[in-house]
Amino acid sequence: MTAEAFDISLYAKPAGDGLLDMELAVDGIACGACIGKIEGAMKRLPGVTEARVNYTNRRLHVAWSEGVFKPSQILTALEGIGYSGHPFVPLRAEQEEAAEARRLTRCLAVAGFAAMNVMLMSVSVWSGNVTDITPETRDFFHWASALIALPAAAYAGRPFFESAWRGIRTRNLNMNVPISLGVILALGMSVVETANHAEHAYYDSALMLLFFLLCGRTLDHEMRRKTRAVAGNIAALKGETAHRFDGDELVRVPVAAVRAGDRLLVKAGERVPSDGMVQSGNSEVDESVITGETARRKVTAGATVYAGSMNMIGSLTLLVTAGGTATLVDEIEKLLEKAAGAKSQAMRLADRAARVYAPVVHLTAALTCAGWLIAGASVHDAIVTAIAVLIITCPCALALAIPAVQVVASGALFRARLILNSGDAIERLAEADTVVFDKTGTLTLPEPRVVNAAEVEPALLETAARVALSSHHPLAVALSREASQRRPFDAAIEEPGAGVRCLIGTSEARLGGATFCGIVDPPKQEPGLSYIYFSHEGRSAAFAISQRLRSDAVDVVQSLKALGFDIHILSGDRNDAVAPVARALGVTAWGAELKPADKITLIEDLKAQGRRVLMVGDGLNDAPALASAYVSLSPIDAADVTQAQADAVFLGEKLAPVLDAIVISRRARRLMKENLWLAVIYNAIAVPVAIAGLVTPLIAALAMSGSSLLVTLNALRAYRGRVIPKSGNRFSDKITRNEVSQS
Amino acid sequence: MNVLVYMVPIALGLGLTGLFGFLWALRSGQYSDVDGAALRVLSDDDIEK
Known part of the structure; x- marks a missing residue:
């Protein structure tokens, strides 16, 4: 090559x-x-x-x-x-997020600068008010504060104002509406008060609010950007390439460069890089990535093959057809559109809170104003008190309550080897009560493995695996994964169509078919397994190769059941391939030979029963099911279309991240609720003080910072401790890029 | 208290210098690889031997 x-x-x-x-x-x-x-x-x-x-x-x-x-x-x-x-x-989304992150950081810097300088003057006024500040000096400080605060808030507040405006226009009240209203009213009232030579102004409150909120948003964004960058690298390092004929010459090109009409060579043991029609060659393809079916399909000239399938035995020459013309992909895309349209939009916790919170607070402020007027206060005093209510109930704690947890939880998920695709995945993961697994590539490892390794003498297995390193045959490749030393023997010769032989010391070792290895009476073959034979120094072995369960699949499924989850397996594979897996995992609810549309129907049925379905799948055939489920996960080896549908992607050979995702998300959701309650309690104490007209800017500043600090500290608990007891060293090893080469 | 008339603008000016310094650093990409910067400072391949 x-x-x-x-x-x-x-x-x-x-x-x-x-x-x-x-x-x-x-x-x-x-x-x-x-x-x-x-x-x-x-x-x-x-x-x-x-x-x-x-x-x-x-x-x-x-x-x-x-x-x-x-x-x-x-x-x-x-x-x-x-x-x-x-x-x-770099993906478009990644570039856009980078721009957004820079913008947020700039806003944060401006808000931080302004808040600090205004606070400097506010502290002077507060201490002056209880001693001997002259009204002239106070006015000077207030005007100077206004000079800093107004332009700074206009700049740093834009992310909130814009979102609030969008919310108002679409009649979709979000948390940014009360935030924007609070900031604008506080600043507006302060200017009026300053013009009237009043003692109090609230410039500092407005800016502190913006600063705290921007801290939360910037961190949230950074976390997402970090995981996005890792995901981008993993995708790039897969390094999918194709062999293209340029005239008669063969050139290796990245898959992205392949165009319709190109002629490609697909060698045995390689993945088909693009949809196309076979022009010449005979082979069998493993389409498990696409359909979940592990039995191979024979292809000859004229047959259609799909991107992602594994070419097993012979070389194929392929004429690339335009993307999207392939009937299967077409069908999946139609289903995807339908599923995305039918998806019930889960309402985020923060928005739900905002919907309750905003009317209550605004009503309270209005009543306060009316109450003071009835009680005989002047119009000015009544309005000032009403605005003080709005400022003190400023949604600072409330608006930080959820993003703070989100940041910490996505950090914890990242450590557990999960990369989040969507912002509200944590909340939806926490609400799931049913888990639907795909079989091929999800419960089982995406690549076939030796299933009877334990029955073979370790030294013989090691020798056989090292001999297998010299072959490109898919069965040999599967066997070679057992080698602890990834060092092939020097003198290995591959005989096409037969096997590999090589001289180890003085005796010859042979790996391949039974006759090639001189095994006269091979052991009985079990259905659903492929066999490769090995002989060396009079000893011989038969290795059964098949899709193997992920090493911790049984534990994870048991733990999920213990957590009260209802487990289902929906597979596109044959009945007799799914049954043993379901039995090994102790899952009674399983379905086999399902088309993508069938999977959707079954998930819709579960949804109709009021279930919240977490779908875990990797194949192209799972993509519509992932889209229609309440929340979805897929392994990093999944087909691209499928990965794009998943709410989160997990790395590595284990299934444990699925369990971790649920445990961490549930804890995060609990903390989000706790934080919301903390914010409510804080308001319950602060509001009466504000209604009574006792809120000075000093009290407002202290109360606001205090409550923000409290919810932030509480949010940090989402990161603490281990996820599940028997996690071993899974948490000490960070996500490394080396993993890409292993997976 | 006349001292405030020029002390406050000076303080603000200094603060603004810091702010613009930060914004400049951000724009020139000095925050794009913070982990790398921590390690680069340790390499002494810029010293002429």
């Missing part, structure tokens, strides 16, 4: 002045020394003008003069120093 040119010029973008630049995700950056090593190696390439490693998100940016070398030489240079890289174009 090394002789074949690798063309990645698609990813090189012109940067002006005859320069090209490229962004690469790099695997294997582990320490500070790597930065210098990589940048040094890049700069040794002729014509490179800039090479910069971003250590935080493990990316490399290279700029070079056009035409000096082929872009693929960058990859060669990286490989030369022991790193693997893959070019990628």
